[in-house]
Amino acid sequence: DVKVTQSSRYLVKRTGEKVFLECVQDMDHENMFWYRQDPGLGLRLIYFSYDVKMKEKGDIPEGYSVSREKKERFSLILESASTNQTSMYLCASASGGSNQPQHFGDGTRLSIL
Amino acid sequence: GQSLEQPSEVTAVEGAIVQINCTYQTSGFYGLSWYQQHDGGAPTFLSYNALDGLEETGRFSSFLSRSDSYGYLLLQELQMKDSASYFCALPVAGRRALTFGSGTRLQVQP
Numbered sequence: 052d053v054k055v056t057q058s059s060r061y062l063v064k065r066t067g068e069k070v071f072l073e074c075v076q077d078m079d080h081e082n083m084f085w086y087r088q089d090p091g092l093g094l095r096l097i098y099f100s101y102d103v104k105m106k107e108k109g110d111i112p113e114g115y116s117v118s119r120e121k122k123e124r125f126s127l128i129l130e131s132a133s134t135n136q137t138s139m140y141l142c143a144s145a146s147g148g149s150n151q152p153q154h155f156g157d158g159t160r161l162s163i164l
Numbered sequence: 165g166q167s168l169e170q171p172s173e174v175t176a177v178e179g180a181i182v183q184i185n186c187t188y189q190t191s192g193f194y195g196l197s198w199y200q201q202h203d204g205g206a207p208t209f210l211s212y213n214a215l216d217g218l219e220e221t222g223r224f225s226s227f228l229s230r231s232d233s234y235g236y237l238l239l240q241e242l243q244m245k246d247s248a249s250y251f252c253a254l255p256v257a258g259r260r261a262l263t264f265g266s267g268t269r270l271q272v273q274p
């Protein structure tokens with residue numbers, strides 16, 4: 052079974068802090084994704100990566116950056132956290148093209164105070 | 165751009181059949197996927213349709229009509245454990261990413 056592990060289930064940070072969310076997958080997938088999920092808005096794509104050191108902006112990249120130094124690890128960085136970034140963050144991985152299923156982690160519920 | 169529309173909530177009774185609709189707008193079509201998410205859980209893949217017609221996987225089926233830009237997820241013999249949110253999703257043109265609908269919350273009642 053594919054395992055996508057997010058480093059924290061719950062996280063509380065303060066406004067202005069630099070926040071790191073980590074995600075690791077164990078199935079050698081080339082594609083990895085970060086989404087945020089808010090009530091009534093579904094899942095919105097922040098950034099994705101299709102190879103080591105490669106990244107592409109999603110629909111809502113403002114205020115975020117990412118890092119992919121190793122194939123199995125994809126990090127989401129909030130450069131200076133703000134209260135409007137309080138949300139559920141979901142990481143996913145997938146192989147091949149966009150017709151392949153995405154495998155999700157359990158999510159990190161991030162609160163910015 | 166792309167957009168998907170789904171009803172926000174659907175309620176059905178145990179043992180019944182329910183259909184969750186999804187209409188979409190996209191400049192290039194590369195298939196329609198469905199995901200299930202239980203409260204507090206991770207989304208899990210259910211099905212993918214690239215061609216018109218019905219795809220069946222056990223109690224769940226997914227239908228696609230490309231000419232109508234429409235698809236649906238059909239759940240038969242509903243069980244209480246089917247209470248969850250269901251999302252339709254489109255591949256983003258030229259990318260290996262998905263655009264998700266806002267989700268349909270299914271409540272199964274005894």
